Amino acid sequence: MGIWKRTGIWSARSWRPYADALSRIKSRQREIESWSGERIRRYSLELRYLSRSDAAADVSMTEAYALVCEAARRAIGMEPYDVQIAAALALGAGKLTEMQTGEGKTLAAALAVYWRALSGRGVHVATFNDYLARRDAERLGPLYRYLGLSVGCVQEGMGAAERRLAYAADVTYLTAKEGGFDYLRDGLCLTKGSLVQRPYHFIVVDEADSILIDEARTPLVLAGEADAPQRDGARLAAVVGKLAAGIDYETDGGRRNVYLTDQGAMKAEALLGCGNLYAAGNELLLGELRDALHARALLRRDVDYIVRAGRVELIDPLTGRIAERRRWPDGLQNAVEVKEGLQPQRSGEILASITLRHWVGLYPRLCGMTATASSSTDEFAEAYGLQVAVIPARRPAARTDYPLVVYATKAAKLAALTKEIAALHAAGRPVLIGTSSVAESNGLAAALAASGVSCNVLNAGNEEREAAVIGQAGAVGAVTVSTNMAGRGVDIRLGAGDEEQAAAAARLGGLAVIGAGLHESMRIDNQLRGRAGRQGDPGSSVFYVSLEDELFARYSSSGAAAAGSWRQGLDGKLEGAGIRRRIEHLQRVADGQNREIRQTLNRYADMLEQQRHIVADRRRGLLEGRIAPAPLVLRDPDGYADLCARYGAMAVKRAETEYALLALDRCWADHLEYASVVREGIHFESTGVRDPLDVYERLLLAAFADFFDKAEDRAVRALLAVDRTKPDIGPEPAAFNMPSATWTYLINDRLLPHRHSFW
Numbered sequence: 001m002g003i004w005k006r007t008g009i010w011s012a013r014s015w016r017p018y019a020d021a022l023s024r025i026k027s028r029q030r031e032i033e034s035w036s037g038e039r040i041r042r043y044s045l046e047l048r049y050l051s052r053s054d055a056a057a058d059v060s061m062t063e064a065y066a067l068v069c070e071a072a073r074r075a076i077g078m079e080p081y082d083v084q085i086a087a088a089l090a091l092g093a094g095k096l097t098e099m100q101t102g103e104g105k106t107l108a109a110a111l112a113v114y115w116r117a118l119s120g121r122g123v124h125v126a127t128f129n130d131y132l133a134r135r136d137a138e139r140l141g142p143l144y145r146y147l148g149l150s151v152g153c154v155q156e157g158m159g160a161a162e163r164r165l166a167y168a169a170d171v172t173y174l175t176a177k178e179g180g181f182d183y184l185r186d187g188l189c190l191t192k193g194s195l196v197q198r199p200y201h202f203i204v205v206d207e208a209d210s211i212l213i214d215e216a217r218t219p220l221v222l223a224g225e226a227d228a229p230q231r232d233g234a235r236l237a238a239v240v241g242k243l244a245a246g247i248d249y250e251t252d253g254g255r256r257n258v259y260l261t262d263q264g265a266m267k268a269e270a271l272l273g274c275g276n277l278y279a280a281g282n283e284l285l286l287g288e289l290r291d292a293l294h295a296r297a298l299l300r301r302d303v304d305y306i307v308r309a310g311r312v313e314l315i316d317p318l319t320g321r322i323a324e325r326r327r328w329p330d331g332l333q334n335a336v337e338v339k340e341g342l343q344p345q346r347s348g349e350i351l352a353s354i355t356l357r358h359w360v361g362l363y364p365r366l367c368g369m370t371a372t373a374s375s376s377t378d379e380f381a382e383a384y385g386l387q388v389a390v391i392p393a394r395r396p397a398a399r400t401d402y403p404l405v406v407y408a409t410k411a412a413k414l415a416a417l418t419k420e421i422a423a424l425h426a427a428g429r430p431v432l433i434g435t436s437s438v439a440e441s442n443g444l445a446a447a448l449a450a451s452g453v454s455c456n457v458l459n460a461g462n463e464e465r466e467a468a469v470i471g472q473a474g475a476v477g478a479v480t481v482s483t484n485m486a487g488r489g490v491d492i493r494l495g496a497g498d499e500e501q502a503a504a505a506a507r508l509g510g511l512a513v514i515g516a517g518l519h520e521s522m523r524i525d526n527q528l529r530g531r532a533g534r535q536g537d538p539g540s541s542v543f544y545v546s547l548e549d550e551l552f553a554r555y556s557s558s559g560a561a562a563a564g565s566w567r568q569g570l571d572g573k574l575e576g577a578g579i580r581r582r583i584e585h586l587q588r589v590a591d592g593q594n595r596e597i598r599q600t601l602n603r604y605a606d607m608l609e610q611q612r613h614i615v616a617d618r619r620r621g622l623l624e625g626r627i628a629p630a631p632l633v634l635r636d637p638d639g640y641a642d643l644c645a646r647y648g649a650m651a652v653k654r655a656e657t658e659y660a661l662l663a664l665d666r667c668w669a670d671h672l673e674y675a676s677v678v679r680e681g682i683h684f685e686s687t688g689v690r691d692p693l694d695v696y697e698r699l700l701l702a703a704f705a706d707f708f709d710k711a712e713d714r715a716v717r718a719l720l721a722v723d724r725t726k727p728d729i730g731p732e733p734a735a736f737n738m739p740s741a742t743w744t745y746l747i748n749d750r751l752l753p754h755r756h757s758f759w
């Protein structure tokens with residue numbers, strides 16, 4: 001039981017229960033070792049049969065895990081290490097499992113996945129991107145099939161039939177995004193036969209911190225094709241153009257909010273000729289003004305967004321990459337488009353939406369794995385009720401983490417970085433540099449090229465190519481520049497898989513990871529650090545910052561001006577532990593603020609999600625025939641008789657359900673629209689008197705009170721209004737204003753108003 005004895009990072013108390021289970025699994029595996037393949041398979045099918053036919057029959061974890069261990073050895077040539085079995089036990093117990101990069105989380109998950117999949121109710125594994133879903137399904141496919149289970153994977157661009165097939169498998173690999181959109185589309189189906197997903201059962205979330213924390217508040221949106229109401233963006237942009245920063249409006253330190261001063265409000269009122277901006281009746285105008293000001297004062301081209309082919313495209317603050325199909329809320333999006341002199345883009349009416357956090361919450365059983373969980377223990381517990389289990393590394397870590405290197409200016413930092421990289425490269429050591437944006441990557445690559453170092457740059461390329469490049473980052477002499485999250489989930493082996501090369505790279509000191517700046521979240525920095533020192537390899541990590549970095553601009557009131565107060569070397573390097581402590585403090589401040597924003601946004605989203613859930617439940621009941629629609633015969637006996645005479649009672653009965661479904665969808669889209677108006681409007685309420693969240697909840701509750709009555713009325717009216725010259729009674733979506741086509745996108749609601757932002 002070697003792994004338990006080593007002193008280290010895991011808590012012995014939380015681990016003791018797993019030690020016994022581990023030894024039971026190992027001894028059971030030794031018994032199974034002598035079995036024929038045929039016998040293992042038959043036994044697995046027996047367990048499957050047992051657990052399918054009797055829901056109460058709980059196949060023991062020991063049995064299931066021992067089978068997978070043996071099958072993995074035979075089918076894919078990998079026998080799970082003790083630490084992997086321990087991780088699998090934690091996953092099976094529904095924990096958020098922290099395991100270092102390269103330790104083998106993919107295989108560890110398979111043990112828990114198999115165990116849960118025996119019930120036949122479908123287990124989902126949410127991976128970081130499509131490429132990894134495909135890769136993991138392919139790698140583990142032989143293992144699951146050896147045990148008689150089927151595997152599927154969902155990919156962007158798949159049609160409904162392919163998706164249905166993938167979801168019908170015992171185990172399905174997919175991204176949270178695909179899974180969530182399929183869920184939303186299923187929520188608009190008019191017949192049971194067109195659903196692609198089965199009811200949820202168990203999900204393992206890989207790279208869980210990314211999905212459960214960083215991406216959690218990203219709403220997936222299903223929209224209909226429609227034109228947005230045209231706003232008079234140009235006029236507002238012109239007014240805002242006349243306001244002066246610091247006098248008419250102020251931004252807060254985090255550059256998150258912009259406030260109109262009294263003077264600014266007066267100036268705007270004069271320019272707009274609208275009387276009191278905050279008076280009733282000016283809500284829309286105030287909203288537009290706020291968007292225009294936000295676009296001008298807070299959003300920067302090439303930092304927050306780029307303009308490409310006449311469109312504004314958002315830059316993901318986490319990855320520094322272009323976020324495909326992501327947009328700001330309509331008003332803000334249009335304001336940015338106006339600011340850039342572009343034609344405002346069409347946007348659709350929102351038909352359905354769910355945040356990734358709530359989508360994950362739909363699974364009765366949830367667990368996750370990542371290399372960086374322990375720094376967010378509280379947040380996992382609070383938002384998901386997940387406990388973190390830390391699995392020790394298989395071999396003791398041999399990575400050296402050097403203290404932060406600080407420079408006064410960006411230029412000095414770049415010069416030092418280049419010099420350091422060139423020196424490491426001259427020695428042949430593989431180097432991986434993490435940056436926060438594509439622009440920064442390109443700048444660094446250019447500086448490196450100028451000093452004769454050629455490097456691989458990973459930027460918004462496709463996932464597969466990215467994986468191939470990052471896979472080579474451990475080769476002797478390789479220099480790789482990559483944005484923060486690029487290539488997450490892909491293993492960096494020293495020597496890129498070649499043993500002799502690996503030994504050479506190890507002698508040189510292993511992979512050198514260099515962060516070109518600190519991220520707002522220490523967790524993200526730790527992800528990068530973890531790239532080095534895989535499975536006990538040697539390696540090192542170091543971060544370079546300058547006082548001109550984004551972190552200071554955002555969170556330090558004194559910013560670069562503070563440089564003078566620190567001891568400075570000739571090359572602009574700032575010495576001493578004091579400055580490092582100060583920077584670490586700033587990072588904690590940033591982390592804390594971001595967390596608070598997430599909590600507030602969560603609270604806004606929770607209210608709507610509760611209502612969505614109620615509607616979705618009822619809709620599902622109608623679709624599956626468990627709930628009967630309001631009988632027309634009671635509402636309007638004559639109309640009912642008339643319809644029956646024309647189309648037959650059977651057809652009318654079917655139509656009752658279909659009309660009821662469409663009416664629910666229509667009413668829900670209206671409710672969503674109302675909610676967004678309210679949410680924006682709350683910030684026009686007189687400042688600070690009432691808690692905006694309270695107001696929001698009250699209004700939403702009131703609007704929801706007669707939701708089902710309204711939907712029923714709507715369905716009945718539409719049914720009675722059927723044009724009797726039509727050959728069949730089936731509903732036309734147009735009768736409900738439902739669009740004939742839908743499209744999907746992600747919203748980054750980082751910029752939605754939060755508790756402190758009203759002005």
Ligand code: ADP
Nearest residue numbers: 078079080081100101102103104105106107491
């Ligand atoms: P993680 O997701 O924890 O970063 P992966 O699941 O990608 O790690 O696995 C890292 C590498 O280790 C992969 O190349 C995988 O094939 C290998 N690996 C995992 N488990 C084992 C094992 N038990 N025996 C041998 N190789 C393994």
Ligand code: MG
Nearest residue numbers: 105106206489
């Ligand atoms: Mg992984």
